[in-house]
């Protein structure tokens with residue numbers, strides 16, 4: 001089913017997983033994560049795509065697993081920065097073969113170790129969408145940035161480009177992570193003023209360990225609020241406390257977002273089903289009321 005059709009009927013609960021680096025972990029572990037996520041009845045599960053184009057078979061294998069083994073719809077991320085049209089065609093042919101009909105169209109960023117040419121054929125996600133629309137009938141989604149995309153001089157400029165993504169066929173948007181809901185509310189307000197009417201799903205990534213915390217702190221465009229920073233400084237050496245803090249903070253974000261009529265909740269699970277499970281168990285009554 002097309003995610004746009006689901007969103008016409010209800011607010012959605014969704015999760016993100018990613019294909020592991022084969023040198024570090026086996027794809028079977030992520031099949032296990034998907035099996036475990038099934039019990040929380042997500043509407044869709046998105047699968048990331050490595051921006052170099054590597055392991056694209058794994059992205060499709062995971063999406064296909066979601067399709068065959070769960071009631072959730074798979075959403076295939078597709079980054080175009082490293083691809084030429086033939087590369088896109090190769091992936092979309094496989095998607096059609098496997099009846100994968102939802103695509104999150106992205107530009108991607110060149111990985112640090114990438115030595116190929118980047119942005120040679122497609123320069124922006126909207127160009128990929130325009131290309132896909134010419135010969136396919138995918139349900140397209142796109143990314144949005146509550147604090148503005150790092151390369152953009154202003155949120156306004158970013159929103160003009162976001163509107164282009166809607167004009168090129170984006171039927172829903174998923175946001176970058178954020179830790180102050182005010183950024184998300186501002187994005188939604190400003191987007192609506194610019195004529196962006198499609199559902200905007202907030203992306204929530206619980207900071208459940210020190211590595212993730214450090215990663216987000218070093219990522220431009222995701223402000224860590226003072227109160228969260230204080231907790232991190234105090235409990236950074238306590239693994240279980242960090243997990244509780246990450247979950248509690250996200251639970252509060254989600255409750256407030258739902259109370260403010262967010263179109264759904266998208267959880268970046270980092271391939272850890274326990275993250276989704278903890279959130280679900282703490283607020284399952286709210287989830288059942290708002291997202292079913």
Ligand code: FAD
Nearest residue numbers: 048049051077106107108124125143149151152161174176
């Ligand atoms: P674009 O929409 O192309 O925007 C990139 C920049 O260009 C922005 O500053 C935008 O304002 C500007 N821009 C857009 N169109 C134009 C135009 N026509 N003219 C001038 N400027 C323009 N990365 C991965 O590698 N794999 C993934 O699976 C992945 N999944 C993601 C999922 C979500 C929900 C999000 C929020 C991000 C994801 N990313 C992923 C990261 C993403 O690829 C990067 O943030 C990348 O820098 C931007 O991708 P985009 O699709 O938003 O690009």
